[in-house]
Amino acid sequence: MRVCPIGAIKVKESRGLIMKKVVLEVDKTKCTGCGKCLNYCAHRAITIN
């Protein structure tokens, strides 16, 4: 969310007090496919199709 230059990434779901689980969602209508977010995901959970 911090690295996306156009704010296309939003929190879709956030739950849990001790083991926090956060699900993010990319707004495909805003995403330009620049790829900046790919380098910041430690688990390589983001792909661009």
Ligand code: SF4
């Ligand atoms: S590819 Fe670029 S525009 Fe799309 S979500 Fe990632 S950082 Fe944002």
